[in-house]
Amino acid sequence: xxxxxxxxxxxxxxxxxxxxxxxxxxxxxxxxxxxxxxxxxxxxxxxxxxxxxxxxxxxxxxxxxxxxxxxxxxxxxxxxxxxxxxxxxxxxxxxxxxxxxxxxxxxxxxxxxxxxxxxxxxxxxxxxxxxxxxxxxxxxxxxxxxxxxxxxxxxxxxxxxxxxxxxxxxxxxxxxxxxxxxxxxxxxxxxxxxxxxxxxxxxxxxxxxxxxxxxxxxxxxxxxxxxxxxxxxxxxxxxxxxxxxxxxxxxxxxxxxxxxxxxxxxxxxxxxxxxxxxxxxxxxxxxxxxxxxxxxxxxxxxxxxxxxxxxxxxxxxxxxxxxxxxxxxxxxxxxxxxx
Amino acid sequence: xxxxxxxxxxxxxxxxxxxxxxxxxxxxxxxxxxxxxxxxxxxxxxxxxxxxxxxxxxxxxxxxxxxxxxxxxxxxxxxxxxxxxxxxxxxxxxxxxxxxxxxxxxxxxxxxxxxxxxxxxxxxxxxxxxxxxxxxxxxxxxxxxxxxxxxxxxxxxxxxxxxxxxxxxxxxxxxxxxxxxxxxxxxxxxxxxxxxxxxxxxxxxxxxxxxxxxxxxxxxxxxxxxxxxxxxxxxxxxxxxxxxxxxxxxxxxxxxxxxxxxxxxxxxxxxxxxxxxxxxxxxxxxxxxxxxxxxxxxxxxxxxx
Numbered sequence: 131x132x133x134x135x136x137x138x139x140x141x142x143x144x145x146x147x148x149x150x151x152x153x154x155x156x157x158x159x160x161x162x163x164x165x166x167x168x169x170x171x172x173x174x175x176x177x178x179x180x181x182x183x184x185x186x187x188x189x190x191x192x193x194x195x196x197x198x199x200x201x202x203x204x205x206x207x208x209x210x211x212x213x214x215x216x217x218x219x220x221x222x223x224x225x226x227x228x229x230x231x232x233x234x235x236x237x238x239x240x241x242x243x244x245x246x247x248x249x250x251x252x253x254x255x256x257x258x259x260x261x262x263x264x265x266x267x268x269x270x271x272x273x274x275x276x277x278x279x280x281x282x283x284x285x286x287x288x289x290x291x292x293x294x295x296x297x298x299x300x301x302x303x304x305x306x307x308x309x310x311x312x313x314x315x316x317x318x319x320x321x322x323x324x325x326x327x328x329x330x331x332x333x334x335x336x337x338x339x340x341x342x343x344x345x346x347x348x349x350x351x352x353x354x355x356x357x358x359x360x361x362x363x364x365x366x367x368x369x370x371x372x373x374x375x376x377x378x379x380x381x382x383x384x385x386x387x388x389x390x391x392x393x394x395x396x397x398x399x400x401x402x403x404x405x406x407x408x409x410x411x412x413x414x415x416x417x418x419x420x421x422x423x424x425x426x427x428x429x430x431x432x433x434x435x436x437x438x439x440x441x442x443x444x445x446x447x448x449x450x451x452x453x454x455x456x457x458x459x460x461x462x463x464x465x466x467x468x469x
Numbered sequence: 470x471x472x473x474x475x476x477x478x479x480x481x482x483x484x485x486x487x488x489x490x491x492x493x494x495x496x497x498x499x500x501x502x503x504x505x506x507x508x509x510x511x512x513x514x515x516x517x518x519x520x521x522x523x524x525x526x527x528x529x530x531x532x533x534x535x536x537x538x539x540x541x542x543x544x545x546x547x548x549x550x551x552x553x554x555x556x557x558x559x560x561x562x563x564x565x566x567x568x569x570x571x572x573x574x575x576x577x578x579x580x581x582x583x584x585x586x587x588x589x590x591x592x593x594x595x596x597x598x599x600x601x602x603x604x605x606x607x608x609x610x611x612x613x614x615x616x617x618x619x620x621x622x623x624x625x626x627x628x629x630x631x632x633x634x635x636x637x638x639x640x641x642x643x644x645x646x647x648x649x650x651x652x653x654x655x656x657x658x659x660x661x662x663x664x665x666x667x668x669x670x671x672x673x674x675x676x677x678x679x680x681x682x683x684x685x686x687x688x689x690x691x692x693x694x695x696x697x698x699x700x701x702x703x704x705x706x707x708x709x710x711x712x713x714x715x716x717x718x719x720x721x722x723x724x725x726x727x728x729x730x731x732x733x734x735x736x737x738x739x740x741x742x743x744x745x746x747x748x749x750x751x752x753x754x755x756x757x758x759x760x761x762x763x764x765x766x767x768x769x770x771x772x773x774x
Contacts, residue, residue: 146614149611149614150611150614150615150618153611153612153614153615153618154615154618154619156615157615157616157619157624158627161627161628161630161631162631164631164632165630165631272756272759272760272763273752273756275703275704275755275759276703276707276752276755276756276759277707277748277751277752277755278707278710278711278714278727278730278748278751278752279711280711280714280730281710281730281744281748281751281752284730284734284737284744284745284748285745285748287737288737288738288741288745292737292738405620406620408620408623409620409621409622409623412622412623412626413622413711413714413715416714416715417734427623427626428626428715431626431629431630431715431717432715432716434630436630436631439626439627439630440627442623443619443623443624443626443627446619446620446623447618447619447623450618450619450620451618454618
């Protein structure tokens with residue numbers, strides 16, 4: 131691919147992303163319009179005198195035509211202004227930045243679990259196609275598509291926390307360990323490791339491991355399934371025969387040659403599953419009282435705090451689009467065959 | 470007995486005739502061949518069994534359930550599973566087995582409503598986009614892009630937040646988030662069919678776009694759509710249960726499985742069965758749909774292995 135055509139496809143990607151983002155904002159804007167909650171009343175309270183009500187209504191631009199309101203909404207959102215949360219009375223954007231590291235931590239540990247178990251499982255299934263190993267991986271995958279994440283979380287709490295006492299219960303940190311370390315990144319595992327507070331680290335790890343394993347199971351199901359089908363395709367290729375004829379050990383053929391060639395498409399799969407974890411994290415965080423973006427969205431939802439709900443939704447959409455775009459670009463860079 | 474076996478043999482021979490005499494015979498023969506292939510897949514048969522059982526339970530709920538799903542009896546609170554209460558009782562003394570049985574109706578209703586809304590919309594939008602192409606196609610595909618740019622559950626949550634909790638609104642919210650993949654599939658199928666010779670022939674004999682779309686393109690999209698619908702049902706069930714769990718779907722005292730898990734959550738550590746059993750029901754049913762969908766895919770859509 132020449133530099134020119136690469137630049138052109140880059141422009142195309144940016145254009146597509148911008149359009150999708152615009153559509154996303156249109157959807158959230160329209161959702162905000164159909165809510166049966168009066169936005170003026172939500173801002174001023176129901177005891178405000180009529181002239182205050184009228185002033186706020188004008189300030190919010192609610193007397194203008196719909197397209198103009200959308201334009202105002204657009205300029206606000208693009209400058210990071212999602213309004214204030216009724217529940218926490220902070221700016222929604224500040225709230226989101228405060229809770230986001232917790233979700234990031236959870237999703238990252240979950241993805242690590244999914245990748246480190248899912249890829250080997252997929253390879254083993256592909257090598258033993260049709261045998262019991264393959265069936266086990268297949269069933270694990272099918273079950274992963276059939277279990278509600280919140281129920282698996284509850285069962286995990288029941289077994290590993292209540293019955294076996296192997297892990298810590300709900301929450302992100304034990305009460306005794308809160309606020310012991312300086313927040314640098316907001317990710318407790320990282321912060322405690324940087325500052326060498328290993329007690330805090332152990333406590334945080336004990337809290338994150340169960341919800342991350344629950345979430346990670348779903349990415350494991352997806353990653354192992356995709357790894358399997360990529361590997362089966364690779365193992366049919368002629369270079370594999372060549373490698374075997376050369377006398378390379380089977381282990382080297384499978385884990386170096388074949389797996390090495392599926393890593394690029396797997397990158398897309400991993401990124402996609404990372405983005406999908408955001409969805410699972412909403413319910414997982416609720417079950418585990420994990421103070422992240424998911425819990426923030428559901429809490430705001432239950433108290434009809436629309437600014438916060440829509441702000442959180444936009445945030446998730448942005449991350450989702452961002453990850454997809456990044457993988458797309460990365461894929462083009464790594465694999466010259468991709469157009 | 471011999472007469473019976475002769476008739477079944479007669480039917481088999483008629484169905485498997487290499488030169489069918491009528492359109493109906495050809496179609497039934499095709500379906501029979503499909504069934505024979507499907508029957509060879511034990512997992513798919515398990516899935517079919519689960520779904521048939523679900524249908525039977527939902528249809529016969531008043532006769533199967535030993536007690537009312539909503540009648541409370543506080544003297545029977547939180548009883549362990551035993552011979553009279555197979556799945557135990559919940560915090561209001563309601564028989565959990567009866568609630569599960571009645572809950573099957575709610576689950577099936579949600580799934581059926583979503584599918585009835587979503588599949589035709591996806592089919593029409595997708596085939597029209599694929600057939601007409603041009604700006605129409607570009608706009609529709611951008612719209613599906615936007616919807617696919619949200620994780621489904623979160624978009625559904627935002628819709629329910631706007632519409633208010635309740636089972637109808639949950640169905641609407643799920644349907645709004647579920648149609649784009651169907652449109653994509655129907656469009657992809659249409660693109661491969663559009664330039665086929667038989668479409669050109671139909672056009673030359675004077676068939677209008679409407680007739681071509683409805684009579685020739687849509688029937689050919691159906692099989693991949695059916696596969697997708699079956700596989701999607703598990704997803705719909707799980708999202709509906711998630712909404713119920715958050716208190717945004719079916720409202721109490723309705724025996725919706727997700728909501729039952731939510732109320733059993735408070736007793737999880739001491740009365741495990743209250744939250745565990747509805748979850749098992751959800752898993753069983755969605756596993757059933759997944760197995761069935763996998764089996765149907767092998768039969769109806771062999772290219773998408």
